[in-house]
Amino acid sequence: MDVLVLGAGVIGLTTAYYLNAGGHRVTIVDRHPEVALETSYANGAQLSYSYVAPLAGPGILSKIPGWLTRSDSPMRFHPSLDPDLWRWCLQFVRACTRQQNVRSTRYLLQLSFLSRALMHKLVDDEPSLDFNYVRSGKLVLHRDANAFASAVGLLEFQRTLGCEQQALDHEACVQIEPALKAVRNQIAGGIYTASEDTADCYRFCVSLEKVLRERGVVFELATDVSALKHAPGGRVEAWAGTRRLPGEQIVVALGCASAKLLKTVGVGVPVYPLKGYSLTIPVRSCGIAPVISVTDFARKVVYARLGERMRVAGMADIAGYSRALNGHRLATLRREAEAVFPEAGDYSAADEWVGLRPATPRGLPVIGPTPIRNLWLNVGQGALGFTLATGCAQLLGDLITQRPTAIDCTMFSLGGRS
Numbered sequence: 001m002d003v004l005v006l007g008a009g010v011i012g013l014t015t016a017y018y019l020n021a022g023g024h025r026v027t028i029v030d031r032h033p034e035v036a037l038e039t040s041y042a043n044g045a046q047l048s049y050s051y052v053a054p055l056a057g058p059g060i061l062s063k064i065p066g067w068l069t070r071s072d073s074p075m076r077f078h079p080s081l082d083p084d085l086w087r088w089c090l091q092f093v094r095a096c097t098r099q100q101n102v103r104s105t106r107y108l109l110q111l112s113f114l115s116r117a118l119m120h121k122l123v124d125d126e127p128s129l130d131f132n133y134v135r136s137g138k139l140v141l142h143r144d145a146n147a148f149a150s151a152v153g154l155l156e157f158q159r160t161l162g163c164e165q166q167a168l169d170h171e172a173c174v175q176i177e178p179a180l181k182a183v184r185n186q187i188a189g190g191i192y193t194a195s196e197d198t199a200d201c202y203r204f205c206v207s208l209e210k211v212l213r214e215r216g217v218v219f220e221l222a223t224d225v226s227a228l229k230h231a232p233g234g235r236v237e238a239w240a241g242t243r244r245l246p247g248e249q250i251v252v253a254l255g256c257a258s259a260k261l262l263k264t265v266g267v268g269v270p271v272y273p274l275k276g277y278s279l280t281i282p283v284r285s286c287g288i289a290p291v292i293s294v295t296d297f298a299r300k301v302v303y304a305r306l307g308e309r310m311r312v313a314g315m316a317d318i319a320g321y322s323r324a325l326n327g328h329r330l331a332t333l334r335r336e337a338e339a340v341f342p343e344a345g346d347y348s349a350a351d352e353w354v355g356l357r358p359a360t361p362r363g364l365p366v367i368g369p370t371p372i373r374n375l376w377l378n379v380g381q382g383a384l385g386f387t388l389a390t391g392c393a394q395l396l397g398d399l400i401t402q403r404p405t406a407i408d409c410t411m412f413s414l415g416g417r418s
């Protein structure tokens with residue numbers, strides 16, 4: 001089959017990989033002259049397979065007022081008149097039940113474990129991929145004794161779901177990651193997960209593009225998909241200005257831009273941007289930078305070592321589609337990082353970045369068919385797009401090819417979300 005993939009971020013590229021491996025002829029389109037220049041560019045670099053619980057949960061609603069009133073809080077809300085924003089918020093609030101949170105977490109863990117197995121296979125199968133991939137392990141740091149106690153309480157439950165994790169006291173945290181010595185006295189404890197990985201998402205995408213080009217995948221870059229139009233036989237066509245793009249089957253993997261384009265052909269997906277920031281800091285040769293991946297639980301900031309660089313990422317601002325850099329938010333992120341890893345590197349030389357997470361209210365991606373017979377979705381991976389990319393892509397490839405899927409996809413389908 002000829003398949004047109006719209007979007008050359010990490011989701012579109014991995015989709016193209018599994019479709020190509022399944023014997024399909026694939027064309028991939030993106031509006032930028034290079035791949036992965038939007039949300040897949042400088043994310044938190046976490047392949048965080050055991051930490052997939054959605055943001056929507058019973059504990060979150062009571063925290064929101066505090067987060068919304070403090071300008072240095074991990075989450076900010078900038079209200080607007082956009083009806084899509086209010087619809088998304090309403091669905092988010094409805095998803096904040098324990099029952100929904102547990103159900104979504106179970107499905108996401110199945111998807112993330114599949115993604116981990118596929119990522120490991122991909123790394124073995126494609127030795128030319130060069131993307132600072134390290135099986136680093138992750139330490140989630142708790143500063144508050146109550147928060148640590150409830151994280152320890154969750155370990156048993158997590159184990160029943162297949163996560164192997166260890167609780168560490170503050171001394172053991174510093175032993176496992178000596179770069180944490182500056183905050184030694186602020187640590188209540190940590191949860192260590194050996195099976196987590198870190199890697200550079202942008203370099204992954206660029207390496208994968210090379211592999212795909214060698215296998216005959218056609219790239220149409222600098223091509224803005226301007227419209228989807230209904231066509232005879234209950235199908236749609238994708239257009240770039242006056243040119244119809246090739247492809248019998250069309251996959252939408254446009255990240256945050258997906259919802260608006262899909263709406264024009266009557267397909268509604270609950271994807272809305274959650275704006276986040278990152279800093280990429282050159283590590284000093286004599287510096288003390290972390291080697292394992294670290295998450296500062298209370299501050300919601302993640303740290304990953306990418307060779308001679310350290311990536312710091314965090315913040316979730318509900319602020320529409322603007323990609324404007326907010327100096328105040330970046331300064332907060334930088335202050336947090338300098339306090340935890342003061343000797344890691346040259347903070348004055350940090351690269352600053354902003355990205356829009358394509359978030360769904362329940363935290364579940366949307367993978368599968370639409371009511372339009374040749375239109376498919378791989379969207380809404382939110383804060384986990386790099387982590388879940390391989391699993392989502394393989395599932396969609398199998399659905400298009402009409403092969404059995406590795407896990408049940410009902411929960412991720414457009415119709416299976418009630």
Ligand SMILES: Cc1cc2nc3c(=O)[nH]c(=O)nc-3n(C[C@H](O)[C@H](O)[C@H](O)COP(=O)(O)OP(=O)(O)OC[C@H]3O[C@@H](n4cnc5c(N)ncnc54)[C@H](O)[C@@H]3O)c2cc1C
Nearest residue numbers: 007009011031039040044046225255276355384385386387
């Ligand atoms: C601060 C931050 C930290 C994050 N940290 C992590 C992390 O540690 N681990 C993790 O797993 N995930 C993380 N994420 C999430 C992850 O980066 C995203 O889920 C993922 O990159 C989404 O990929 P995508 O391909 O769907 O979207 P994108 O990468 O945005 O790709 C969509 C592509 O579609 C193209 N496009 C859009 N509209 C059009 C059009 N009309 N015509 C043609 N092309 C178009 C864009 O140019 C873009 O290249 C983070 C995100 C942020 C913002």
